[in-house]
Amino acid sequence: MFEQVFFSGLALGSIYGLVALGFTVIFKATDVFNFAQGMFVVCGAYLAVTAISILQLPFALAIVFIVVASALLGVLIHMTLIQPLLGRPMLSVIMLTIALSIALRALIEIMFGPQGRSLTTPLPTGVLMLGSVRISYLHLTAALVSWACMAGFGLFFRFTSVGLLMRASADSHEAAVVSGVNVNTMNRLAWAIGSTLAAVGGLFLGQLQIASTELEGIGLLALPAVVIGGMQSIPGAIVGGLLVGIIEQMAATYISPKSSDIVIYVLLLLILMVRPWGLFGQRELGRV
Helix, strand or coil: HHHHHHHHHHHHHHHHHHHHHHHHHHHHHHHCCHHHHHHHHHHHHHHHHHHHCCCCCCHHHHHHHHHHHHHHHHHHHHHHHHHHHCCHHHHHHHHHHHHHHHHHHHHHHHHCCCCCCCCCCCCCCCEEECCCCCEEHHHHHHHHHHHHHHHHHHHHHHHHHHHHHHHHHHCCCHHHHHCCCCHHHHHHHHHHHHHHHHHHHHHHHHHHCECCHHHHHHHHHHHHHHHHHHHCCCHHHHHHHHHHHHHHHHHHCCCCCHHHHHHHHHHHHHHHHCCCCCCCCCCCCCCC
8 A cells, every 4th residue: 555655656746846847947047936837737738638639639749739839838928928027026027927827727718618628648547566556557657757858858958058058047147148148048948948847747637637727736736846855956856846746645645635735835844944945955145
């Protein structure tokens, strides 16, 4: 029983880690605390519904459609909403992302209706038996794809010239501008990556549950994952996502299905009291 719950939590935590990674990329590159990240998950689920159920594209083309459309969404949001607020107080930008989340929810419900949509993909849905442990193939696929995406992004971020420019821009916008880096382009790329990672998470969550705007609440579990791991730490976002997924499943199984959020946010409060910068974040020292 414990092993099965643990593996389920690990699979869900991998998806949360993927969404949290997108959140961290946006925050690290642009200093924007994106409260619309949960709605990016919802957009990914409905893009999958559009590509697979409505347009009936082959699954490979559907994946390309989801990735390209979600990346364009991130770029469009940065160009039209985020970039004009450059240099404004952080609260203004935070309120904008909240308004963006509300607007996206309303737009999706106008286009698709308030009822959820079932999502069926060619991904395997059987059960793998490892001794007495039953592991869903869909959970296993979600975990493997999430880890592949996270590993691919890590390699891109560390070993490519564009990744180097993104890191330089994230570390210091002023120094990057002086060095000739187009910071706006790097920021748009960060938003494209963040929205795409969330959309991939939405593809799996839409099939594991149902494609609906209620997925926003699940996507927003990336926020405690990011804070637990460390706001600007990419490994921290991944580890935080895994912790949130495992804790959620453990609490729902051994305490109560409604207790998972309580346990997650109690852990968040404890970590903020002991290590406000997160498990993997760096402590910022200031002179008083």
